[in-house]
Amino acid sequence: MNRRSFLKWANLAGLAAGLPSASAFGATVEDTKAGARPDAPATPKAASPETILLKDYRPQSIYKIPITEVAKAKFPVIDMHSHPYAKTAAEIDEWVRNMDEVGIEKTMILTMSTGAAFDEIQRKYAKHPERFEMWCGFDLAGFDKPGFGPAAVKELERCKQAGARGVGEIHDKGQGLRSGKSKAPGMHPDDPRMAAIWDKCGELGMPVSLHVADPIWMYQKMDRHNDGLMNAYEWRLDNQPNIVGLSGMVDILERTVPRHRNTTFIACHFANLDYDLARLGEVLERNPNLYADISARYAETAPIPRFAAAFYEKHADRLVYGTDMGFGKAMYRITFRILESLDEHFYEIDQFSYHWSLNGFGLSDGILKQVYHDNAAKLLAARA
Ligand SMILES: [Zn+2]
Numbered sequence: 001m002n003r004r005s006f007l008k009w010a011n012l013a014g015l016a017a018g019l020p021s022a023s024a025f026g027a028t029v030e031d032t033k034a035g036a037r038p039d040a041p042a043t044p045k046a047a048s049p050e051t052i053l054l055k056d057y058r059p060q061s062i063y064k065i066p067i068t069e070v071a072k073a074k075f076p077v078i079d080m081h082s083h084p085y086a087k088t089a090a091e092i093d094e095w096v097r098n099m100d101e102v103g104i105e106k107t108m109i110l111t112m113s114t115g116a117a118f119d120e121i122q123r124k125y126a127k128h129p130e131r132f133e134m135w136c137g138f139d140l141a142g143f144d145k146p147g148f149g150p151a152a153v154k155e156l157e158r159c160k161q162a163g164a165r166g167v168g169e170i171h172d173k174g175q176g177l178r179s180g181k182s183k184a185p186g187m188h189p190d191d192p193r194m195a196a197i198w199d200k201c202g203e204l205g206m207p208v209s210l211h212v213a214d215p216i217w218m219y220q221k222m223d224r225h226n227d228g229l230m231n232a233y234e235w236r237l238d239n240q241p242n243i244v245g246l247s248g249m250v251d252i253l254e255r256t257v258p259r260h261r262n263t264t265f266i267a268c269h270f271a272n273l274d275y276d277l278a279r280l281g282e283v284l285e286r287n288p289n290l291y292a293d294i295s296a297r298y299a300e301t302a303p304i305p306r307f308a309a310a311f312y313e314k315h316a317d318r319l320v321y322g323t324d325m326g327f328g329k330a331m332y333r334i335t336f337r338i339l340e341s342l343d344e345h346f347y348e349i350d351q352f353s354y355h356w357s358l359n360g361f362g363l364s365d366g367i368l369k370q371v372y373h374d375n376a377a378k379l380l381a382a383r384a
Contacts, residue, residue, distance in 0.1 A: 055230050057355055061345050068341035068360070070333055073103035075369050078376035081169070081209065081268060081295035081322025082107045084121045092124065095327040096131055102332040105373070106130070108322075110168040110209055112137040112180035114155050122163045133380075135209065136164035137179035138197065143187050149196045156197065160204050165383070167201055168209025169268060172252070174243035188244065190255040198256065202263030205383035209293070211268035213249035215300060216275045228300075231353045246272060250283065257287045264379060266291045266320065274300040277311040284318045291379060294371070295322025298338045299352030305344075305359035316367045320376045325351075339363050339371070 086092040099107065109132050111121045118136050125132045136159035142148045156167070171178040176185040177194070187193060189210065201208050217228035218237040226232050237243060244252065250271060257265050267290060273280035274297045284290055292315075294301075301308040312319060325331045334348055341360035349355055363371070 054355060058349060059347060059355075059357075061347065061357070063345055065344060066342075067346070068337055068343050070336035070340050072101065073332075073336050073368075073372060074340055074365070075103075075372050076105040077103055077321055077372040078380075079104050079107040079323050080266060080320045080376050081293045081324045082109055082327070083169075083324070084109050084111055084125070085326050087124075089124070089127070092128065096128055098327055098329050098332070099131060102329055102336070104332065106133065108133050108135055108166065108168075108209070110135050112169055114139040114159055114179070114182070117180075118159055118164065119162055126163075133165045134163055135166035135168045135206075136160075136162075137182065138167065138170060138177075140177060140179055140182040140184040140187075143177075143184035143193065148193055152197050153200045156200055156206075157204065160206065164206065165380075166207045166209065168207075168266070169211050170208065171211045172249065173211075173214050173237060174245065174249055175240065186242070188249075188252050190252045190259075194256075195259065198260040198263050202260060207264040207266060207379060207383070209266045209268055210253070212253045213246040213272040215272055216246055219243075219246055228354055230355060234353075250279070254283055254286070257290050261289050264289050264291070264382070266293050266379075268293050268322070269295055269297045269324075270301075277301075277307065281311065281315055284315055291318050291320050291375065293320050293322035295324035298335055299348065299354045299356065299358060302338050302358035302360070303356045305361050309361040309363060312361060312363055312367055312371065316370045317375060319371050320379070321372050339368065 086095045095107075099105075109121070109125060111118055111134055113121060114137050118134070122134045125134060136156070139152055139155040142151060156164075170189075172188055176183065176187050177189065178184070189198075189212070198208070214235065214237060215228060215232070217226050217232035218235050220226050220232065220238060222229065222233050222236060222238060250273065253265075253267060253271060265287075267283075270277070270280055270292050271283065273283070280292060284292065321335075323331065323335060331351065334351055337343060337346075338358060338360055340363065342362035343360040345357045345359065347357055
């Protein structure tokens, strides 16, 4: 889960009151129609431009140009990055209806959980085995004590028995591995203590969804030059002690993946190299057992549509679709608009919490089929 989905999740669960930052994100109602944003900050009356704050800035495009509404994805979609946002049977049914309407064939639920917590989520979603797959987490307890490896492997095998089909989302933003609430401060993916666990994932046919680092502006100075300032400030990492930076985390990813060639890794969110896709391309080329998911980095790539589209074209066989942003129809449709259309200069500030304008990539049918579906289907089929 990333920062946005957490806020959405927290809001859906009625936890937002405890989160002072939620309102700063304009915590969106999932299916708000474009233009009607009941929760967007109100414009102060007759505010002088001198007093309008960046966080309140809601520009509206002036251009009379085509607006493409993509109600349903052009081809069937496998969503490789979601979380157990739906909590009740009714919500899960609603999610399935939304998936039908927008064209999502199947969704990977990255539970990040083990033990009883995993089993409970597994039970809740069991009514729709064709529509949802449950992926488990790691039990990182005792990571600093002898016997950690075998214990974690044992729980992984148990989760597999209980229905887990993959592993994720496992995080390391630079301070150590985390699987949901289970944490291992200072232990990174390339740590020798993790080696047997990664190998076991391959042996069990469980792909791993691995989130390394976070967007570059989270690590940069929080000043007027920071390109992602409003979002970056909320999720800042520049003030964290003992943190490996973004580039160092990508190095760690690249040390880990080649050591475990029989394990399939999916780097979440373009490995947070959405700002440096050329480097991601090199990492993918060096590592045949690595894929990247495109979840929750739509706003971060839509400002550079030509470069991003060229990247999709070059690495179309290694990119998989994901969302990570709840299960509202409007959310899915924005991702389709960005991938499919050639629309220019549109805003989705309250969905993504950046002030930039966005542009569509206009991906070809062949690339859409690969990214939406075929790469994921191939990766999932290879497990058997
Ligand atoms: Zn996620």
